[in-house]
Each structure stands twice: as C-alpha cells, then as structure tokens.
Amino acid sequence: MNSSQIPHFDYIFTGTGLASLMTIYKMILSGKFSDKSILLLDQDVKKINDRTWCFWEKEESIWNSVVSKKWDLAFFANENFRRDLDLKPYSYNKINGLDFYNFVFGAILNQSNITFLNEKVTDINELETHVFVGTEQNRYTCQYLFNSIYTKAFAERQNKYPVLQQHFVGWFVKTKEEVFNPEEVTFMDFSVEQKGNTRFMYVLPTSKTEALVEYTLFSEKLLPKEEYENEIQIYLKKLGASQYQILEKEEGSIPMTCYPFWERNTKRVLNIGTAGGWTKASTGYTFKSSDKKSSALVEFIQQKDFQMKDFHKKSKFWFYDLLLLDILYRKNELGSSIFSSLFKKGNPELIFKFLDEETTFSEDVKVILKCPKIPFIKALFRVIFLSNKSN
Known part of the structure; x- marks a missing residue:
C-alpha cells in the first residue's frame, strides 16, 4: 500500500477509555467537529461491565442519565473513630462502566464522520506534517492524535517522582x-x-x-x-x-504519581487519561479530573494553529499531590492518620472542593493544616531540594 492509499483522518484516538470517550462525546455535543473525520482504535470492544466510576458533584452533569446511584451521606472510620459525613451540597455518584460505554457509543453511532475499529495499535510515529498509526491489521495517518494507551514503563523506569x-x-x-x-x-x-x-x-x-x-x-x-x-x-x-x-x-x-506525562506531548500528539497524567495523583480518582480536562481540551482544539504540547498547565495542586505521595512512598503506613486527620473534624464540602482543585490558597491552608505537620514539613524540604537540584 503506498502513502496515497493509507486512510487519512483529521483526528485519531488510540484507546477508547474514559478520557477518549468523554472528549469524543463533548466534541459531538459542541457541534464544531461534524466536518472532521475521526477514527477510534481499540483492541477492546467495550461490551462488558469492567469498572465502576464514582465522583462527587453539586449539580447534575451531562452524565446524569447514566448515574445508577447517588448518595448524600458518607461514612469514614479508622480503628479509633467513626464519622457520618453529610455531603451536601455534593452528592456522591456511581456510574457502571458498561452504561457509560453504551451511552457514548450510542451517540457515536449517529455520527457519519466518526469510525470505530476494533484493532490493536502497534506503532505511533509523528512526522512533520502528520502522524502515522499502525495496527496489527492496517495503517492510518492523521493530523492530530490523542493517545490514551498507558505505558507504565515511562513512570516506573525513573526515580525522581514516587x-x-x-x-x-x-x-x-x-x-x-x-x-x-x-x-x-x-x-x-x-x-x-x-x-x-x-x-x-x-x-x-x-x-x-x-x-x-x-x-x-x-x-x-x-x-x-x-x-x-x-x-x-x-x-x-x-x-x-x-x-x-x-x-x-x-x-x-x-x-x-506526579510524573510529568505531559512532557511527552508534542506538536501533533497529546497523551490523555492516565497516559497523560489526568488521574488525580493523590487519590487515584479519574472521572472528575478527566471530565474537566476533556472539556478544556475540546475548547483548546477549537483554537487556530494550536500545538498539542501547549495544552497542559501545571498547578499548585500538582505540588500538593507530590508532597502527599512523597510521604506515602517513604512511610506508607501514615495514610490512615493523614486521611483521618482530614475527615475527623474537617468540613466535607471544603475537602471535596480541595480534592476537585477548586479552592483558594487560604482554603488550601485550612485543609493542609489539618494534616500531621512533621511529615509534611519534611516532605516540603525534600521536594524543594529536588526542585532546586533539577534546575
């Protein structure tokens, strides 16, 4: 097959996990991409209930129709105390994986410009004018590629970030x-x-x-x-x-991990989802973080002359996450006392706002001061030393 016979698309998504499907769905909702050809590639056909996602929310989101259960109360305990938490104005929402897949793929089926192929990606190669994608069966090219296939070696073969x-x-x-x-x-x-x-x-x-x-x-x-x-x-x-x-x-x-996956983003290739560092590093929560970042991404790619490597913006919350992970990596047994100090007397609304990365600096201080002081002070000095060492 010569290059002129290789199917070409405006956008290719390699992997159709949460981040890809959220982004695709919001592209459809925006109505701004109906003239763009889009290819989704995944070796998994997303036909089984393989996971459960949960997130807290104040108002109903665009995912409300697939929320299977909501709770207004939460229970927290350790060996010494028990506490019932009133989550209002938040509710804690549960979505079954299969319901989410069916919902988004149902919308995709109505779009003549979007193609889903059940193929395993084997090769991604960025060239000056386009990106080449190889699968076990075929070859494709695109203008821009969104990759959500996680390569764990990138994070695990380094020792700078826990x-x-x-x-x-x-x-x-x-x-x-x-x-x-x-x-x-x-x-x-x-x-x-x-x-x-x-x-x-x-x-x-x-x-x-x-x-x-x-x-x-x-x-x-x-x-x-x-x-x-x-x-x-x-x-x-x-x-x-x-x-x-x-x-x-x-x-x-x-x-x-706070490993900077986004440093692997390039002019035409953007890593998204876990592969792009979209998971909330300190908790492992994925749904809310991906929801926010996918919305920002759909806005970003509507700009003129965008480059994928410019999408990510590091925030103060990355630094807070790094402090907690540094502590848990060195003294993993401290997790119970750290989370218990937050929830024993803390305001659940403020804690969830902090975990959603929506707090002001003064609110950050209120949350952080509830944590055990000495481990965080030690971690702060280690992280500052690490930062100065790398500059």
Whole structure:
C-alpha cells in the first residue's frame, strides 16, 4: 500500500477509555467537529461491565442519565473513630462502566464522520506534517492524535517522582441479612489491619442487601489476589453477613504519581487519561479530573494553529499531590492518620472542593493544616531540594 492509499483522518484516538470517550462525546455535543473525520482504535470492544466510576458533584452533569446511584451521606472510620459525613451540597455518584460505554457509543453511532475499529495499535510515529498509526491489521495517518494507551514503563523506569498504585479487588455481593445502609457510601474505612500500608474498605451499597465491597490499598506493590479476597470476606463477616452471593467481581490498579506525562506531548500528539497524567495523583480518582480536562481540551482544539504540547498547565495542586505521595512512598503506613486527620473534624464540602482543585490558597491552608505537620514539613524540604537540584 503506498502513502496515497493509507486512510487519512483529521483526528485519531488510540484507546477508547474514559478520557477518549468523554472528549469524543463533548466534541459531538459542541457541534464544531461534524466536518472532521475521526477514527477510534481499540483492541477492546467495550461490551462488558469492567469498572465502576464514582465522583462527587453539586449539580447534575451531562452524565446524569447514566448515574445508577447517588448518595448524600458518607461514612469514614479508622480503628479509633467513626464519622457520618453529610455531603451536601455534593452528592456522591456511581456510574457502571458498561452504561457509560453504551451511552457514548450510542451517540457515536449517529455520527457519519466518526469510525470505530476494533484493532490493536502497534506503532505511533509523528512526522512533520502528520502522524502515522499502525495496527496489527492496517495503517492510518492523521493530523492530530490523542493517545490514551498507558505505558507504565515511562513512570516506573525513573526515580525522581514516587510511583504508588491505587490497587483493589471488589465484589458485588447480595447478602442474606440486611447489613448495608443504601443511603450512605463507605468512603474510607481504615479500621481494617493496615499491615504497614495504607489499606481501607470502600463500600457502595445499592440496597440493604446489595453492595460493591472493595478492599483498596494506596501502596507500591500489589498483593496476591487471595489476600484482597480474604480481607473482603473478613469485612463482610464483621458487618454481619453470614451468607452472601458474589454477583460480579472487579479489580484494578491505577498509577498514583506526579510524573510529568505531559512532557511527552508534542506538536501533533497529546497523551490523555492516565497516559497523560489526568488521574488525580493523590487519590487515584479519574472521572472528575478527566471530565474537566476533556472539556478544556475540546475548547483548546477549537483554537487556530494550536500545538498539542501547549495544552497542559501545571498547578499548585500538582505540588500538593507530590508532597502527599512523597510521604506515602517513604512511610506508607501514615495514610490512615493523614486521611483521618482530614475527615475527623474537617468540613466535607471544603475537602471535596480541595480534592476537585477548586479552592483558594487560604482554603488550601485550612485543609493542609489539618494534616500531621512533621511529615509534611519534611516532605516540603525534600521536594524543594529536588526542585532546586533539577534546575
């Protein structure tokens, strides 16, 4: 096949995860890209319920029609205290992966300018005037490429920035006894044994007898799968569930790092999603961050003569995340005390606003001063030293 026979597109998305699908959907909603040819490439056809996304929101978002459950209350605990949190004016929202995929692909099917192909990407090569993309079956070119295929070696083969994982196994269970409160999400329950790590249970109840129960860690190394599942069994027993049925299982590992993925963005190639550092580094939350960045991206690519490498803007919150990750990387067992200090007496509305990266500097100070002082002061000096060393 010569170059004139290679199919050419205005935009190609390599990988159709959350960030890609959010961006595509907002491009459709904008009505500004109907004259642009767009290709989506992914080896996964997105036909299974492979994940659950949660986010907090004040008003209804464009995703409201696929939100399967909302909570106005949250529970936080460690081995010493328990607290019920009134989330208002926020609500905590749950979206099932398959519902989201079906919603966005339903919109894509109505667009004659958008093509989805179930092919595995093997090669991306940027040239001066276009980008070449190879798959196991075909070759394509485009003006601009959005890549969401995560290459973990980029972050893990360096030692300047800590790399932790938010890793978990979750069971969707139906219990014989009524052990859940369907009006309250268990946000973080650190009362489980910490074993030298940051470990907690996360529970999304949909009825008195049904919930997603996840055993989650913020740490460097993954565990054998049976260890997560043993902890889920112990926790269910503690809740009073003597008999239960496992309806579905899910597992995942999300990188938590301040590694500057955006430095790999170029004139024509933009890394998005986890591959672009869109995950909130200090918590592993992806949905809200991707929602904001995809909206900004759709505005950005409507500008004249844009270059992909100019999209990212570093903020003060990147620095705050770096401090927390530095502490958890060196002393992973401090996670429970840090998060507990925030939630024990802190204002939930202010904490969520801070995690959404919407606080003023004076509000930042209010949140940060609730954290244990000495670890953060030590981390501050280490990060400043690291910064001066690299300049």
